[in-house]
Amino acid sequence: MSKSFERYQKRKLISSYFSVVLSIGLVLFLLGILGMLVLNTKKLADHFKEQITISVFLKDSAKQVEIDQLQKSLAMSDYTKSATFVSKEEAAEQHSEEIGENFLDFLGYNPLKNSVDVKLNADFVSTEQIEVIAEEIAARSFVEEVSYDRPLIALLTENVKKISFWILVASAVFTFIAVLLINSSIRLSIYSKRFIIKTMQMVGATKKFIRKPFIWTNIKLGMIGAFVALLALGLVMYYIDLNFPELQLFQDVLILSVLFVSVFVLGVLISLISTYFATQRFLNLRTDDLYY
Incomplete structure (x- = not known):
């Protein structure tokens, strides 16, 4: 017991x-x-901020030397995490994959531009700083346009x-x-x-x-x-x-x-x-x- x-x-x-x-x-x-x-x-x-991309679209008249210099100067900048050149052919392929069909067959030509995709370091991802960076890049004569998602950056x-x-x-x-x-x-x-x-x-x-x-x-x-x-x-x-x-x-x-x-x-x-x-x-x- x-x-x-x-x-x-x-x-x-x-x-x-x-x-x-x-x-x-x-x-x-x-x-x-x-x-x-x-x-x-x-x-x-920082991880999400560094997914933001600034697309620098280049004029068709831009020389290869100018493109290489731009890419190198962007890659060496303090605000850059990565700078990748995207040719108009690569851009067309990506766009065709996204929409599920080859739009070049309809148009007969490639309307897209050569570009450099720039991803920024997180400390520089704010509406004010990106505007300054975009203006600085756009000042080059062979740059057609600098594009980025302003509302997304403000929301983020x-x-x-x-x-x-x-x-x-x-x-x-x-x-x-x-x-x-x-x-x-x-x-x-x-x-x-x-x-x-x-x-x-x-x-x-x-x-x-x-x-x-x-x-x-x-x-x-x-x-x-x-x-x-x-x-x-x-x-x-x-x-x-x-x-x-x-x-x-x-x-x-x-x-x-x-x-x-x-x-x-x-x-x-x-x-x-x-x-x-x-x-x-x-x-x-x-x-x-x-x-x-």
């Missing part, structure tokens, strides 16, 4: 520990995902600011929720041992002596939960990097280290503080209040 009761108590204890570890792991995993977004917001914004700049702001707000809210959830899990775990706490106190154990094993146990559970969260976070980041290598998530080791250490420390810190206050609450309760 006593062995059966001991097995029951052991299963109950393991179940309690498992629920605490799972709660901490899930909450820290979500916080880690959010932290990854916060730390990589600029990188994500505005949305990046909004998204950055709301990600920070969401981070603050989720951090608060994470603290509450982990605190609730630990308090429930300690609530089941409230009679043990009071019994130890009644036989003369000091508050520090009673708190110590609970704090150490939950710190270990917090560490395990943080490890589970970091493992899941690493797998998600690996999957994202595999499918979107241009984001280069593993390139900045310092940012990754800060993120992983922060998640681990947060798990341990919340566990420690929650356990301290939870045990303190039951230590301060009268015996009659333990039944409510």
